[in-house]
Amino acid sequence: MGVTRTRETGFAADVVRTARWGRALAHPARVTILTLLAERRTCVCGEIVDDLPLAQSTVSQHLRVLREEGLIRGEVDGTRSCYCIDAERVRAMMADLNRLGASLERKAACGC
Amino acid sequence: MGVTRTRETGFAADVVRTARWGRALAHPARVTILTLLAERRTCVCGEIVDDLPLAQSTVSQHLRVLREEGLIRGEVDGTRSCYCIDAERVRAMMADLNRLGASLERKAACGC
DNA sequence: ATCGTTTATCGGCAATATACGATAATTAGT
DNA sequence: ACTAATTATCGTATATTGCCGATAAACGAT
Secondary structure (H helix, E strand, C coil), X not given: CXXXXXXXXXXXXXXXXXXXXXXXXXXXHHHHHHHHHHHHCCEEHHHHHHCCCCCHHHHHHHHHHHHHCCCEEEEEEXXXXXXXXXXXXXXXXXXXXXXXXXXXXXXXXXXX | CCCCCCCCCCCCHHHHHHHHHHHHCCCHHHHHHHHHHHHHCCEEHHHHHHCCXXXXXXXXXXXXXXXXXXXXXXXXXXXXXEEEECHHHHHHHHHHHHHHHHHHHHCCXXXX
């Protein structure tokens, strides 16, 4: 009764992993942050805030999501936090997404 | 006051598009559905329900999300709905995601 | 027309995500 | 020690998502 199924039970592990990448990218702010970090190689938090139409605290939360998925790393540098992309993880993400994409495209012909 | 910013304002159009792909993939059920459709080329709704640990109505909602993003197409066939992957859109999605991935990896060296 | 089958949608509830301001924490500089 | 600057976290309000059962809608078969 009232089971409140948790989101990630009953699904294959690789599928869950892929879905997590999806979630990480599922907000424009996070995609923008990644792009910013790529363009500038590295950014302090304040610079990111300046480039987003969001409050500092909100940006910080998005940074956390990205950090939790490992896509970015943060380093405290004095009073500021310096963020950069974790290339390794980005590659891992793209590998997973491409694996999905490839398997979808391989047999894409529609029988309908 | 109480601004409740809408989620997709103030962001670049391509970023919003990428984030939408992310959202589409952001749930294990949807990734599973896509994979199922790829494996079998085509499925009626009931078969999909049978392979997911979710109620029929819930699966139907996930199908709708995928349909709204154009990743799958549904065709009514008598009393049943036959779904299949829209290869075109999947390619478009992967192109967008890879475009992001490439731009992230290109300048990945971390300055931290 | 009625019944059985299948799928979509509705209504409602719980959980999560998103947003903000306020505050705490950390550090540099004085 | 105090102040200013920067960032993370907290508290909270709202929106969205996800889930289910129930119901509606569409169709085939009798």
